[in-house]
Amino acid sequence: MMKYILASASPRRKELLKQAGIDFEVYPSDTDEKITVEDPAAAVMDLAFQKADDVYKKLVPSLDGDFTVIGADTVVVYRGEILGKPEDESEAMDMLSMLSDRTHQVYTGVSLLSRRGGRYHTCSFGECTEVTFYPISREDLKSYIATGDPMDKAGAYGIQGKFAVHVKGIRGDYNNVVGLPIARLYQELKKTHP
Template identity: 40%
Template sequence: MTETQEALLLASASPRRRQILTRLHLPFTVAVAPIDEDQVQQHYHGPAEGLAQWTAAHKALATSTLPEAENRIVVTADTTVLLDDEILGKPRDEEHARELLRSLRGRWHRVVTGVVVSRKISGELTLYGASRSTPVLMRSYTDEEIDAYIASGDPMDKAGAYGIQNPEFQPTERINGCYLNVVGLPLCTLAELLEKFGIHTTETICTDPAGVCCPWSEQCLK
């Protein structure tokens, strides 16, 4: 394994992204981007689908100031949930979580994750970014199921107030595309970006434009 391959830094507080990244079989360490996401996102005025990548880029800029980012390739990501092009953020409280889950019930929406890889080269920060969008259909869960899910605490740190991977709630009926994108880190997108810095993964990258043949997740094949 080369020195470059030993130099990944995942700047994320999300345990889900840490778990997903292990599937690439590339050594990495973890830090948290020193950024207030809510405050930063107040300055965004572009299209809704661009917010995730824009936020991931700001995370990369902030992380580049950390000592642990020195000589590292930094991976940052952000996920947004869009319902009728309206951004559904993380719930403010339990009542807001209930409102979000009811608004999504039985409906299609999109999950967009923006991914950025960056590194300082000769003192200059180089960034490469991309995003992936996955249509998701929620099942017609009941109000009682919503209440039980909220009581578990799981939805409170998630965009749209749900985690697709939750084994009890199982909120989705169908997805059209990348499952790992909905969880929060599309590995096909990340692998393509890492290639720009000479990082090669152990799996073949899927080039299917439909995005349904991810080599890292069987759920993407369903």
């Protein structure tokens, strides 16, 4: 029986895995994430791999049997610029002002590192979703930033919370914007862990 370990403390990723009916344990990575490539799709897959690899190496000596570590990373991209989590409220305001009344991309990379039958296996993939915002007033942005919600989120917003009222439309996987393309993950797990 395959044991699944999520290499993230993200409440949103935990919720999505639970919704999909996947039993898992949480073992967050504490690796120092470093973006080593400029291409956003490659960057998120690399960051996801860094997290999964960190946890995999820590667990190999202590876990018996088969297991899979799920690493994921999400970034927001506007005109080729990667927007991670804001450093402070001022940076959150800058990011959200820039995204107001415009379309941007959300990339999530997922890395699956498995031990099956004593052998090491890897699988990585990424998803991209386009998100368009309505024009957002400075007052609305200040009010949202004051909630603290943007501070732990790539691009300084969460699509599933109060900020949803500013989302004009999306093209692609909604859950990818939340932080985990759960349908694609489920399909990959079915392929690699029948």
